[in-house]
Amino acid sequence: MTQQMDLIAMNVLGNFINGRSVNSTSDRKGTIFNPATGEAIKAVSLSSAEEAAEVVEAAANAFPAWSQTSPLKRARVLFRFKELIERNMEALATLISIEHGKTLPDAMGEMTRGLEVVEFACGIPHLQKGEQSMNVGTGVDSWSMMTPLGVCAGIVPFNFPAMVPMWMFPVALACGNTFVLKPSEKVPSTALRMAELLKEAGLPDGVFNIVNGDKEVVDVLLTHDKVEAISFVGSTPVAEYIYNTGCANGKRVQALGGAKNHMVIMPDADMDEAADALLGAAYGAAGERCMAISVAVPVGEETAEKLIAKLKPRLEALKVGPGISEQANDMGPLISKEHREKVVGYINKGVEEGARLVIDGRALEVEGHEQGYFVGGSLFDHVTPEMTVYKEEIFGPVLSVCRVGTFKDAVELINSHEYGNGTALFTRDGKAAREFAQHIQVGMVGINVPVPVPMAFHSFGGWKRSLFGPLHMHGPDGVRFYTRMKMVTSRWNEHDSSQSVFTMPTMK
Ligand code: NAD
DSSP states (O other), X not given: OHHHHHHHHXXXXXXXXXXXXXXXXXXXXXXXXXXXXTEEEEEXXXXXXXXXXXXXXXXXXXXXXXXXXXXXXXXXXXXXXXXXXXXXXHHHHHHHHHHHOOOHHHHHHHHHHHHHHHHHHHTHHHHTXXXXXXXXXXXXXXXXXXXXXXXXXXXXXXXOTTHHHHHHHHHHHHTTOEEEEEOOTTSOXXXXXXXXXXXXXXXXXXXXXXXXXXXXXXXXXXXXXXXXXXXXXXXXXXXXXXXXXXXXXXXXXXXXXXXXXEEEEOTTSOHHHHHHHHHHHHHGGGGOSTTOEEEEEEBSHHHHHHHHHHHHHHHHTOOBOOSSOSSOOSBOOOSOHHHHHHHHHHHHHHHXXXXXXXXXXXXXXXXXXTTSOXXXXXXXXXXXXXXXXXXXXXXXXXXXXXXXXXXXXXXHHHHHSSEESEEEEEOSOHHHHHHHHHHOOOSEEEESOSSOOOOTTSOBOOEETTEESSOOBSHHHHHHHTEEEEEEEEEOSOOOTTOOOOSOOOOO
């Protein structure tokens, strides 16, 4: 224990302001654990409201020069940042794996998906050009400018320590904004390292800043008059709070929330393909993904029986262990002791409410990692829409099979759920696929694709209570979110300026 305390004392993470790491003066701290061992490995300062306000001021001071920098020069910084990320990819992925627990290859995958947004942002000068019309009236021309907003803030969850921040800041910076990032207090190291790499890439001081902390810091970002826009990703209750508070304080807000993603398996689907896809989509990253499939919906009893028969042996062979290991594990531990207890609590609740627990991961112990926060892959059958395990987001390695009679029942089931982040359909029937894509009330839809996360040049976002606000992340919506349009109408011909016009101006 003393050794742990010494270690924490040596590794207290602070903030990144004006291009350098700064210790926080706050005496409130959060402990960072290695979820695979249960050991405390570092601490992070939970900054005060005053410190948060200082960070916003730093970003506000950097805005005039950065917003006036040529878009090409801004993009060049991101080009260099891209190269630095590539060079440091494995080290960054290792940091993710140690603090989050996901496997190293999965963390590398996360880095790659984040990097793709940086690559997209390198081309943003093309998307920020605006539009022009000549001669809208005699001697009158009109054009639009996509101008940056000012200071933008990002508040992010624990489950993607690099990728989710990278959905936000590369786009915001390329558009000419300055940025304040509030990482998750459970996994702050990767973001701090990325801040150093941005500086190394040539980003001017103050353009990108990090403030570590909790609600106290977030509340400053939501109310400070120099913050123009808030991007949030996290759980739905917090997303709703962020959206309502940010909007009430005049900010532009996009707040992405929780999910319950269904995968429909039609009787004509290739069952091996569907079972393999489900396994990765449900249990990858121990189910701690907002696009994880947590409900399988087989259409018809025969399909359900076949699916369970295919899933069982695959799930029994799942390799669970530390994220960094000689053995290639399929999934690692959950993020914290509390979250492990919550997930086990959901499994208990499912049993109590009458679902059939086909595979029980509650008692799993990983040799040599007995204090780690592991739960084995778990499978429920005969789950009904009234059950808690169906209604609520578990965010763990628990897949519920919810049997339905027809394709129409499957669509109705999904459309009745409060969340609408992602969904998938496995079928060989083109008509069913087309109908599904058209009528499903979900933001991201996969046809024979289990985790349909859009590429960086498209936009990411759910429907219903999975997203508050009209604009999705990155891609074209990201550019719209981080810019504000200005229309200029100018006349350069000779005209009689002595005459006032009191009617609506029309074309002459
Ligand atoms: P969380 O909502 O607990 O925390 C997210 C962020 O909000 C953190 O930075 C945290 O410090 C801050 N926060 C927490 N409580 C707050 C409060 N009361 N007031 C102000 N700020 C607060 O989420 P989490 O546990 O870190 O992440 C898991 C959740 O994120 C899941 O629900 C998952 O579905 C969701 N998620 C959604 C997406 C998506 O794209 N829709 C992507 C990733 C994760």
